Amino acid sequence: MSRKHDVNKEIENEVYCGTLPVLPKERKYGFMDALLVLSGYCIATWSYTQGSYLATLVGFKQLLIGAFLAAIFMLMIYQLPVILSVRYGIDIWIWLRSVFGPKGNKIVTIIIILVNFPWYAVCCELFADSMENLLELFGIHLFNGAHLVLSLSCVVIGTVIALRGVSTITWTTRILVPLLLLVGVAVVVVGFTSVPMDVIWNYQPQLAGDADKTVNYVLTIEANFAFVITLVGGMAEVPRLCKSEKSGYYAGVLGQGAAGSFFVVVGAVMAIAMQYVTGKMVDDPTLMMATLSAPILGLSSLLLVAFANIGTQAVGSYIYGVMLKSTFKKSSYKLLVLVLGIYVALLCVWGKITEYFGSFLTIGACVYAPLAALLFVDFFLIRKQKLDLKSAYELPGHNAYQYSKGFNIVGIICLALGFGFTLLIYDPIQGIIHNKILFMLTPTFASFIFTGVLYLLLSRIPGIRRYIRRDTHASPDKRPFDRAKTPPRQNLFMLPILWLICKITVSPYKLKIDKHNMEGIKPPFLVYGSHNSFMDFYVTPLALKPYRANYISELEGFEAFGEWIYRQIGCLGTRKFINDQYLIKNIRKVIERGDVMVIYPEARYANVGTNSHLTPSIAKLAKILKVPVVTINMQGNYLQQPIWNLKERKGARLHADLKCVVTKDEIDKLSVDEILSRIFKELTYDEYKYQLDNNIVIDDEWRAEGLHYPLYRCRKCGRDFAMTTSGSKIACKYCGDSYNMDELGRLHSPSGETIHIPDWYEWQRGFVHEEVREGKYKLDIPVRIWALPNSVNFVDCGEGRLIHDNSGFSLEFDNYRTEKHETLKFSAKSMVSLHTEYDYRGKYGPCITLSTYDDTFFIYPTDESRDVFNPTKIQFATEFLGGLYK
Amino acid sequence: MDRDNELESRIDEILKAEKENKIPRMTKRDYIIAAVITVISLLGIIGGFLL
Numbered sequence: 045m046s047r048k049h050d051v052n053k054e055i056e057n058e059v060y061c062g063t064l065p066v067l068p069k070e071r072k073y074g075f076m077d078a079l080l081v082l083s084g085y086c087i088a089t090w091s092y093t094q095g096s097y098l099a100t101l102v103g104f105k106q107l108l109i110g111a112f113l114a115a116i117f118m119l120m121i122y123q124l125p126v127i128l129s130v131r132y133g134i135d136i137w138i139w140l141r142s143v144f145g146p147k148g149n150k151i152v153t154i155i156i157i158l159v160n161f162p163w164y165a166v167c168c169e170l171f172a173d174s175m176e177n178l179l180e181l182f183g184i185h186l187f188n189g190a191h192l193v194l195s196l197s198c199v200v201i202g203t204v205i206a207l208r209g210v211s212t213i214t215w216t217t218r219i220l221v222p223l224l225l226l227v228g229v230a231v232v233v234v235g236f237t238s239v240p241m242d243v244i245w246n247y248q249p250q251l252a253g254d255a256d257k258t259v260n261y262v263l264t265i266e267a268n269f270a271f272v273i274t275l276v277g278g279m280a281e282v283p284r285l286c287k288s289e290k291s292g293y294y295a296g297v298l299g300q301g302a303a304g305s306f307f308v309v310v311g312a313v314m315a316i317a318m319q320y321v322t323g324k325m326v327d328d329p330t331l332m333m334a335t336l337s338a339p340i341l342g343l344s345s346l347l348l349v350a351f352a353n354i355g356t357q358a359v360g361s362y363i364y365g366v367m368l369k370s371t372f373k374k375s376s377y378k379l380l381v382l383v384l385g386i387y388v389a390l391l392c393v394w395g396k397i398t399e400y401f402g403s404f405l406t407i408g409a410c411v412y413a414p415l416a417a418l419l420f421v422d423f424f425l426i427r428k429q430k431l432d433l434k435s436a437y438e439l440p441g442h443n444a445y446q447y448s449k450g451f452n453i454v455g456i457i458c459l460a461l462g463f464g465f466t467l468l469i470y471d472p473i474q475g476i477i478h479n480k481i482l483f484m485l486t487p488t489f490a491s492f493i494f495t496g497v498l499y500l501l502l503s504r505i506p507g508i509r510r511y512i513r514r515d516t517h518a519s520p521d522k523r524p525f526d527r528a529k530t531p532p533r534q535n536l537f538m539l540p541i542l543w544l545i546c547k548i549t550v551s552p553y554k555l556k557i558d559k560h561n562m563e564g565i566k567p568p569f570l571v572y573g574s575h576n577s578f579m580d581f582y583v584t585p586l587a588l589k590p591y592r593a594n595y596i597s598e599l600e601g602f603e604a605f606g607e608w609i610y611r612q613i614g615c616l617g618t619r620k621f622i623n624d625q626y627l628i629k630n631i632r633k634v635i636e637r638g639d640v641m642v643i644y645p646e647a648r649y650a651n652v653g654t655n656s657h658l659t660p661s662i663a664k665l666a667k668i669l670k671v672p673v674v675t676i677n678m679q680g681n682y683l684q685q686p687i688w689n690l691k692e693r694k695g696a697r698l699h700a701d702l703k704c705v706v707t708k709d710e711i712d713k714l715s716v717d718e719i720l721s722r723i724f725k726e727l728t729y730d731e732y733k734y735q736l737d738n739n740i741v742i743d744d745e746w747r748a749e750g751l752h753y754p755l756y757r758c759r760k761c762g763r764d765f766a767m768t769t770s771g772s773k774i775a776c777k778y779c780g781d782s783y784n785m786d787e788l789g790r791l792h793s794p795s796g797e798t799i800h801i802p803d804w805y806e807w808q809r810g811f812v813h814e815e816v817r818e819g820k821y822k823l824d825i826p827v828r829i830w831a832l833p834n835s836v837n838f839v840d841c842g843e844g845r846l847i848h849d850n851s852g853f854s855l856e857f858d859n860y861r862t863e864k865h866e867t868l869k870f871s872a873k874s875m876v877s878l879h880t881e882y883d884y885r886g887k888y889g890p891c892i893t894l895s896t897y898d899d900t901f902f903i904y905p906t907d908e909s910r911d912v913f914n915p916t917k918i919q920f921a922t923e924f925l926g927g928l929y930k
Numbered sequence: 931m932d933r934d935n936e937l938e939s940r941i942d943e944i945l946k947a948e949k950e951n952k953i954p955r956m957t958k959r960d961y962i963i964a965a966v967i968t969v970i971s972l973l974g975i976i977g978g979f980l981l
Contacts (some may be wrong), residue, residue, distance in 0.1 A: 055972065065944045066935060069954040109978040117971035120964055131942055265975060293964075432940045439934065883971055903957040 063370050065178045065433065066133035066284050073282070074290035081282055083222035087228060087307050088356045089329070089349060093310020094271055096327035097401050101260040101267075104247040104316065110261075111308045114268035115303035118489070122273060122416045123296040125423040127571040127909075129283040130292035132433060136419065137367060142427070142515065143418050144459075146452030152415070152459070153371045157364050159272060159408040161384065164202075164360045165391035169398050171198040171353035181334050195392040202357025203385035206365060207378055220355035228307055231329045235313040238336040239320045247316045259477065262486055267402060268505045269488040270409035271308070272300045273416060329400075353646035361385060406472035409488040414462025417496035418455060426503045430519025430916040444515035453733065454502055454512050462495030506606040513837065520839040522861065524898035525599055525617055527626040530633055532616035534592040542613055543589060553684055553698040555588050560703040562674070567591050568635045569672040569704075574655060574661060575644035576682035576729050579698070583678050584642055588703045593640035596627065598879070600902055604834035610835070614639075617835065620647050620879045628665070636671050642676075645727075648879055651754040651916060653682040653731025657878055657928045663719035666711060673706040673719065675726035683742060683789070684730040688882045689750030693741040695787075699734075701726070732789040732801055741787045747773045748785040752829050752874040753882040753890060755801070756914045757808045763913055805916075812920035813929065816850060821921050823848040825909035829857050832900040841859025846903055848918060850925060853894055855901060867900075870894050872925035880915035890915050 073081065098107050129135060140149045172194035176186060205212055219739040236244070251260065286292035310485045314332045319325045319823035320338060330349050340406070365381040391397050397404065424428060435444035447453065469479045470487040477483045482490045505917040534542075571593070573584055585593065597615040610617070616634075618627045634641045643665075665692065667674045677700065705722040706714060707821040714722075735742070750772050752767035760781035767775050776784035783799060784790035815821040829841040844857025852872035859866040884902065891904045892915050905913030921930050947953060973978075 065940050067940060067943055068947045071953075101981070105981050106978050109974055109981075113971045113974035113978070117975060120968040120971065124964070131948060131953055131955075261978060265978075289956045290954065290960050293960075294957065405949060433944065434938070437937055437941065439938060439941075 045118075045173040057596045062112060063135070063138060066385065067560040068133075068287075068518075070134070071285055071287045073286045073291065073295070074538060075286075075288075075295055077280060078286050078291055078295030079303075081301050082295055083303030086300050086304030086678050087221070087224045088163075088167065088364050089170045089224075089227075089305065089353055090163055090356075091168065091307035092231075092311030092314060092329055093166055093327045093401055094267065095313070096315035096325055097314045098264050098308065099247070099312045099319075099325065100249055100265060101258075102249065102264045104184050104244055106264060107262050107312050108309060109263035111305040112301065113625045114265045115272045115305045116297060116544070118269045119272050119297040119301045119893045121420065121492075123293055125419040126283045126292050126296050127289045127424050128429065128431060130286045130289045131429075132431060133284045134433070134436070135284050138371065138436050139431060140420070141438075142431060142445045143422050143445040143452060143455045145445055145450045145452040145455070146438055147583040148452050148456050150371050151456075153367065154416075154860060155411055157368070158387075159404075159411050160398050161360070161364065161387055162391055162408075163274075164388050165195075165397045166401065167353040167356045168202075168362075168388060168392050169395075170348055171195060172329065173328045174349050174353075177328055177331040177579065178334065178683045181331075188549070192392060192395065196389055198354055198357055199385055199392060201354050203381060205354070205358035206361035206381045206385075216355045216358055224352050224357070227329055227352060228310055231310050231314050232459070232600045234476055235310065238493060242314055243320050244316050247799050259483075261386055261452065262484060263402070263477070266309075266409070266486040266488055267405055268305075269390070269406040269486055270412075272304070273412040273488060274405065274408040315586065326705070331890075333374050334542075354429075357388070362386075370532045381616050399676040400437040400473070403472040403475075406487060406531050408469065410463050410466040410472070410491065411459075413466065413488040413491040414459050414495035417492045417494075418458055418464065418499055421496045421499045421503075422455075423498055426507065427515070428519050428521070430515075432515035432518035435515055437519075444518075444891045447511065448516075448929050452498070452512065454508055454672045458495055458499045458502070462491050466491040472498065484756055504606065504608075507606060509606075511614075511834075512689050516837040517840040520833075520860070521836040523836075525602070525834040526619060528629075529895070531614065531630055532611055532614045533637065533639060534594065535612040536592075538612045539592065542585055544869050546586050549582045550579070550586065550698060551695060553680065553696050555582075555583060555586065555698040555700065557661040557700045557702060559587075559769045560701060562702060562704055565672055565674065565704045566667075566701045567640045568638050568670055569640055569674050569675055570635070570666055571640055571642040571674045572727060573642060573676040573837060574650075574681075574729055575646045575648065576650050576678060576731065577685040577687065579684055580678055583681065583698060584676060587700050588640055588642070589675055590738060591640050594641050595642045596631075596644070599832055599835060603832060603837070604885075605896040607835035619900050621875045621877060622895050623874075624897075627670075631665070632669065635671055635754065641669075645723075648730070648877060649688060649870065650682055650729075651919075652802050653686070653734075653918045654805070655727055655729050656877065658724050658727065658925075659928070660716050660720050662723060663716040666706065666719055667716065670703055670708070672711070673723065674702060674704050675723060676725055677703075678731055679729065679731065679734045680740070683735055683740065686750075688753040689746070690883065691744070691746065693742045693744055694908050695740060695744070697738065697740050699738075714759055730802060735789045739788070742789065743787045747787075748774050750882060751785070751801075754916050755804050755808070756916055757811065759804065759807070762811075764917065765911060808916070809920045809924075809929070813924050816921055817922050819850060821849060823912070823918065823921075826906045827855075827909065827913075828906055829855070830902045830904075832902065833859060833898060838902070841901070843906060848921065852925065853922075855903070856892060861899070867892070868896065872922075873927065875922055876926040878915075878919045880919050882915065892918055909917075 063257060098110060102110065128139060137153065142151060144152050166179040172191045175194045176191060181184060205216055233331060281290035283296060286295065313327045314329060317336060318332050326332060359383050361384050364384055365377055368697055369375065370376045381458040432444045433443065434442035454877060457812050466487045469482045469490055470477055503512055573580060592614065594614040594616055596618060597610060599617050599692045601615065602610045602617050608777060614628060616630050618624050631641050645658050646661045680696050680698040683693060684698065685692050703726055705726055706719055748771065749769045752769045755774060756767055757764050758776035758779060758781055761776060761779040763778050766778050767774055771786045773782055783793050785791055789801065812821065824847045827844055827846045829844045831839040831841050833839060839860050841860055849852045850872060853870040854867050856867040881891045883889055884891050888914060889904060891902050894901045896904065
């Protein structure tokens with residue numbers, strides 16, 4: 045077996061093992077172990093560069109504050125999400141797939157490497173500086189271009205070591221960390237003993253005339269934020285090996301914030317001492333030791349520093365090579381390390397990385413700050429400390445983090461905007477401050493706040509929330525919706541916007557509103573409306589203009605559009621067909637504060653454009669409230685978008701009649717039956733009759749598609765669930781009997797028979813009533829269940845069993861609340877009707893819902909039960925058993 | 931295929947360990963201490979403007 049093969053195999057194994065979740069029993073690190081490992085990573089010769097850079101900006105006291113407190117402040121926040129790495133035993137690159145998507149994560153990985161790798165060019169520069177300076181001390185003058193040759197040789201040797209694989213790197217690390225510590229100790233001793241202590245303590249930089257001390261201090265804080273934030277990329281693999289969350293977290297904070305910062309201060313002390321002695325500020329520890337102590341100490345330190353820089357370069361190439369390999373699995377490790385080597389070499393050829401050290405730090409932070417904010421907000425506020433691990437690892441069948449073809453557009457946009465926001469505050473290349481107020485927060489922290497808030501706000505928009513929270517099954521929000529909460533009045537500022545949206549929506553359908561007996565009718569009053577489609581919610585506000593109104597809405601509307609916005613437009617949330625006392629209380633509150641209360645008493649869309657029976661409770665409510673009763677009968681809304689096919693039909697024309705049916709004077713005098721009869725009379729409708737009477741042509745070729753959901757029984761062979769639809773045709777899949785839907789909504793058979801759709805619908809109802817009466821009605825099928833506990837998310841309850849018979853419904857499933865396999869019973873008499881959907885939200889197919897006070901269960905057929913699951917038939921049986929139809 | 935199985939069984943074990951709190955969690959007290967340290971650091975940074 046060749047050496048080449050060995051390395052590739054080794055690396056592949058490393059990548060494989062390096063990405064697997066680490067089990068609790070495999071964890072190696074306590075707090076001290078993790079602290080030492082992370083401290084080792086933070087101590088590199090670039091700490092001296094950072095220290096000497098800070099010394100050019102501020103005095104020693106401010107430098108100390110910046111190095112320690114700024115670092116710790118940022119790390120205390122930035123390291124918090126490390127908790128997730130510890131909990132799941134994964135590194136952040138796996139987790140980032142949830143924030144950016146697996147493919148988006150690849151791009152982010154490349155960006156991180158692009159902004160991180162200049163650190164290694166700094167190492168190579170330091171190596172070349174050390175060599176040159178030492179040789180100069182011994183009187184050897186190098187040729188022009190020798191500096192570049194030396195820095196490139198550091199790249200080459202480092203790359204060769206990285207190419208040799210895991211075992212060489214392990215040995216390199218074992219030697220490297222003690223060496224760096226040794227150099228550090230030597231620098232501390234020499235630095236502090238070669239100049240008086242008060243020189244260092246009272247040090248102030250010689251600033252140019254136009255330099256602003258406050259700006260320099262902010263730049264110091266910024267440099268320290270950036271310093272700690274950009275080092276995290278290389279440290280991401282350590283926390284997953286920790287035995288407790290606390291040890292992982294504090295090791296990260298103190299590894300960088302204490303040990304790393306200490307060496308930054310050491311670098312600053314060295315630079316200050318050199319300036320005191322020679323008048324020149326340097327960041328090269330070799331030169332300092334040779335100058336401030338003896339050349340022989342410089343010579344020995346040369347070897348240490350040389351190896352340290354080469355070793356750091358090698359370890360960096362290895363870490364990022366493995367990281368790239370885990371992201372781009374098909375690429376060769378060797379090729380990836382070579383590409384990294386070429387990138388560092390190009391930076392060395394450019395030769396200005398030390399000059400632009402502060403700029404490169406800030407540019408790095410421009411990327412890392414929004415990245416940190418995304419991780420923080422994602423972990424604590426959006427995913428609530430839960431991750432769908434199987435999706436993060438892209439296991440077959442687990443696609444929650446695939447988003448848009450592997451990219452989480454929201455995460456990527458937030459990252460880009462966060463990056464742009466930093467540049468709006470400060471130009472790191474030119475050093476120009478664009479916004480001094482935000483600059484005082486430091487560009488890194490301002491970007492962190494901006495990106496975090498942006499991501500959080502976007503996640504509150506329902507559509508976006510659903511997009512980024514496709515993993516709700518991993519950490520669902522189970523809090524029940526607060527039905528008791530007093531609904532706010534319709535927001536006055538929202539009202540014009542609402543009217544405008546309604547006006548725009550209805551405009552293609554030429555809405556006409558007629559008002560009857562409405563003279564002198566002012567709020568408070570009660571409105572009962574017909575209920576045909578979502579268009580009802582656009583027509584009603586226009587009919588009630590200029591008054592504010594509150595509406596009763598099923599909770600799923602809150603989930604679809606967002607609770608805040610739904611409450612602002614005046615919605616009262618409830619669940620269907622439950623005895624909701626809080627709802628009655630809230631209705632009373634609406635009336636007491638002088639507003640209009642709108643109720644759609646059928647509580648479900650009309651299946652075939654005809655009204656349902658109404659219960660006396662609506663008349664009783666009117667009598668309790670003692671306010672005028674108004675009806676709004678809307679025509680055309682069903683025709684425009686029938687529930688069985690949610691595609692909009694442009695030919696529909698809308699009309700609404702608003703009528704006061706009971707005045708305030710009459711409310712006490714009339715009986716419940718009289719009030720009910722007046723309401724029922726005004727809310728009786730037949731959309732197909734309206735279409736025919738008004739010659740409303742709906743000529744969409746697909747106009748009958750979906751009609752088989754409400755018309756499920758063949759008129760000829762009498763089989764249930766027999767009908768199929770295509771284009772304008774409805775046909776029986778067994779006997780072939782077929783009808784064509786004309787442009788005025790009538791059905792015609794080839795033999796010339798004409799059917800009025802509601803007649804067919806009601807004809808079916810009779811058979812169901814018969815089945816129930818004879819005790820033959822029974823549904824017992826496997827189902828798929830989703831629970832809706834609140835306005836935030838659905839909870840996947842998996843598969844269960846639904847039984848419906850003369851005693852009512854029973855639903856057997858794994859109840860996510862109790863975490864037990866349970867059967868919920870819904871007695872037949874407790875439900876006068878049933879909420880049904882034929883194609884929920886246009887993509888989930890047919891379903892029925894059953895509600896408790898804290899959950900609405902959306903019940904779908906499985907593949908096995910699809911052929912016998914028809915919401916219409918279940919609804920017919922429910923209404924008959926509940927007493928709505930006799 | 932073996933690797934997929936190993937991954938899946940590891941994930942199941944991790945999720946079980948999470949449920950059983952096998953990896954000690956950050957407690958409320960730990961979060962409070964972290965918040966206090968953060969605030970002290972911030973006050974120190976603000977104090978630095980006065981120097």
